[in-house]
Amino acid sequence: MKAVESNVVSYSKVDANARTAAESGDRIEWIKVSLVYLPLATPVSDAKVLTGRQKPLTEIAFIFAEIRTRDGFDGIGFGYSKRAGGPGMYEHAKEIAPNLLGEDPSDISRLFTKLLWAGASMGRSGLTTQAIAPFDIALWDLKAKRAGLPLAKLLGAHRDSVQCYNTSGGYLHTPLDQVLKNVRISQESGIGGIKLKVGQPDLSIDIQRVSEVRKILGDDFPLMVDANQQWDRQKATRACRAFEQFDLTWIEEPLDAYDFEGHAQLSARFDTAIATGEMLTSAGEHAQLIMTEGSDFIQPDAPRVGGITPFLEIMALGAFKGRKLAPHFAMEIHLHLAAAYPIEPWLEHFEWLGPMFNEQMQLKDGRMYVSDRPGLGFTLSEQALVWRADATEFGKLP
């Protein structure tokens, strides 16, 4: 028999001058972490306030991370906390920030894991993951800017715009006549849908408010309600049954955020879609929710789950399991992520963050459009700097 020699590989042709990816990679040289308090024009209440669990919301704490590299690329990202937690997140972010100095900013998954393990004894969900989010989001912003692409395009967009709904259609503190006025203005302004808060101690008041709003909007206009986790299983069952007649797009957080089985039962029992997930703070928690069939719409929040890296994991599992997507809050980030989701998503429209950025979001015919600006497409405004309570820098500006 003749020996087979064709699979012998010659290494002599390797170019001795070629550099490896690790050798030619960029390096993170400067990081700035800042704490900014955004004041709200009017204190806001949902059902958690009505039941005494929380005080009305008067301001939001934002943790910004700004990153610059040796090769002159910039990235910006943020996390946030409503009510307590902002200063704690800021302190944790400052502790883990130095781990990024000298690292290749393109290795986002590895850097996410590095930051996660830096604080792992405090847990891999909650405050510690939320403190990672500003860095992770800044790294994705930077990567898209390096590519000269809007983040949605870097990820692989399914659409250039996302239908969006007005989340401030009616808070619990807003009297019904004012709610009806707001709803009409909102519909005329060309928004794609409207969400009302529910969860009054007396369910009949919720039903009356939703009924009046449905009358004004007409049968076909997308309408959602949000109970902010205030019902137990019996009350949620009663409420979902009563709301079936209004053809709602979804009923949000009818139960405690961690009662995945309870949400799954409601989802199976009623035609109206169930939405939840905004309170979860890791990809692992979302995986549990999705695998329990706990919601028809998943509502991850990139800053809350630790950034865009874990959000992409949630998107992959959600799409695989046929879930719809309606990310919570932070539309400036979620527009890009929702644009890259295979199933038509909804974007939550909050105008609150607008004053912190120089750029305006483009809303037309009920849809928010991805701009052609590279990265996430926003920069901090002068006003945001006025609201800045503290800032710390790491490394040296290249």
Ligand SMILES: [Mg+2]
């Ligand atoms: Mg909600």
